[in-house]
Amino acid sequence: MAVTLRDVAELAGVSFKTVSNVINGYPHIRPATREKVERAIAELGYKPNLSARSLRSGRTDTIALAVPELNLSYFAELASFVIAAAEEAGLVTLVEQTGGDRARELALLQSPRLNRTDGLILSPLGLGQEDAAALAGPLPVVMLGERTFDWPCDHVTMRNVEAARAATEYLIASGRRRIAVIGENEAEVMGSARLRLRGYREALAAHGIEYDERLVARATLWHRADGARAMHDLLDRGAEFDAVFGFNDTLALGAMRVLQEAGLRVPADVAVLGFDDLDEAAYAIPSLTTVDPGREWIARTAVETLLSRIAPGGADAEPRTRAAAFAVVERESAPPA
Amino acid sequence: MAVTLRDVAELAGVSFKTVSNVINGYPHIRPATREKVERAIAELGYKPNLSARSLRSGRTDTIALAVPELNLSYFAELASFVIAAAEEAGLVTLVEQTGGDRARELALLQSPRLNRTDGLILSPLGLGQEDAAALAGPLPVVMLGERTFDWPCDHVTMRNVEAARAATEYLIASGRRRIAVIGENEAEVMGSARLRLRGYREALAAHGIEYDERLVARATLWHRADGARAMHDLLDRGAEFDAVFGFNDTLALGAMRVLQEAGLRVPADVAVLGFDDLDEAAYAIPSLTTVDPGREWIARTAVETLLSRIAPGGADAEPRTRAAAFAVVERESAPPA
């Protein structure tokens, strides 16, 4: 039913292998032959069967991208960049959602689905050191997120600790002293939450401000609703603070909403600072001061790194870790000093 | 290098076809044989080669989802639901971004990439009636968006006209008379913009309010920045209005931001109403009154529709159109009467 190489070959009056050669840019073909073949291809509307091509050649020209959830804006924007970068390189992207769940992350790594893929970009939340073996397979994997475990794969990451420290110091520099944080999650062994908390604590320590556990609000998932809930917790328990650092923008925005519902003014009474620099942050009211973690660079670099792994001989290189530059983006919710 | 059926067969001491039968759930297999085979599969960590399976069987267990951009929150949330629904049905989702560009939409429809796919869910912006031929191929396509053209495929849609009319009537009922709209795009022959504008005009007409072109602001893309720009246009040209209806939430949020920058109070001076009910809308300040278009239902129904097309014999059925229920979600930016 579908048009095959043989159909094209017959119409062009050549062997089907010659058609294959034309398609694959084999150099030694007479211009006249090439033209005949190309005309036949156009006439029949031939499209190569990619399953057959993959089976034979081993290449799929497809990558997988696995994120916790696509309706977390950070991951949506990340995915958008990854897909665009992959497309530029001629690759299609298959998107998986893991829910940030260790079991689902592991299941994905074992899944035969990935064998229709040349590599995986994974943004893990649940995996730990004990899962290193699951990554040892032949499939190239690029991890998004700090190299906190000794996993045998490339990492493309943001500078969580440094950025969180810079963000906190920005608040301190603007005169805030009682800085609450939202997003701590002790279940996460070594993910962003822990690293950003560390940066926060380093900043406090560097400025002689005591770490106060009462200012730390938990949030396992990082939706707006979780930020709102966390802020309610803080308010309910009578915590006193003059700034809030949300471990991501959605948490910060959820919290900011609750602050204003409670009659507190942002930034007059409480400054709010986020992390991610979502498109949304610039349009919030007040606009959200936040950390730009270099999302686009991360996406492009992840694709690039994966491509160089996939390339012949690329599998042998030592695992690399590359970190994006970050910047505090000054806006209304936390004005500079 | 990879483990194949033959390796498993050898270890289990059966023919490789028997292994295939076990994997495919063929009923007539002795329990003892099945167990031997399963043990061998587990021991070798066998995973079927999906390219080979696709080549032979014609099925790919993959669907493609094409949206304009994943960093438009509406499409991110939609994609999240589609991927989840597909996964429940055992399908993997391949995500494409078209930029809402007719040429790229057409290119995708022609692309050999889709032959590694059992079907496509497409959210078109640029296609028109003249492109019907491009849809006539063998690949099942489910369109998201009103059946404004006579395309030979299924449609799963929101009730754009009715919902926009209801939204406008909601504003009218709350006492607003000068209602600006943001998002008109005459380049789009018959997309959401046109339909929502029609609903708006119907509502005005039904209440004896004259349609005033000066209250209509254009926006080709529907990012927050476009909403902000459109609102600047309205303000710059001295348009007088007591309400704004953004054709989607991001436009409305961008506009709301500019309104407040200009010193106008929402909703006291100007009511703002959006369309989409993004997660974000509930946390905006003020929270955004909007239309819930039934996004999750649309996503699930699109996957379901595509599945029934893919199923044997499904190709023959008449094209169906199914529309989601909608609801105006009352929030602060446009309080009820």
Add this chain to the structure above:
DNA sequence: TCCAGAAGTTACAACGTTGTAGAACGAAGG
């Protein structure tokens, strides 16, 4: 005891492509 039919297993041929090896052809060099 034999036979029919079901249960259980296997052999073989595709699916459409690319890699390898080599055949046919022509041009250049002696």
Add this chain to the structure above:
DNA sequence: CCTTCGTTCTACAACGTTGTAACTTCTGGA
């Protein structure tokens, strides 16, 4: 005119799976 060597094209064999059809081996009824 023969040899050599590139150019151009072709034949054949995979890649790993599933569909078809056939072959055994059982089971139960006459």
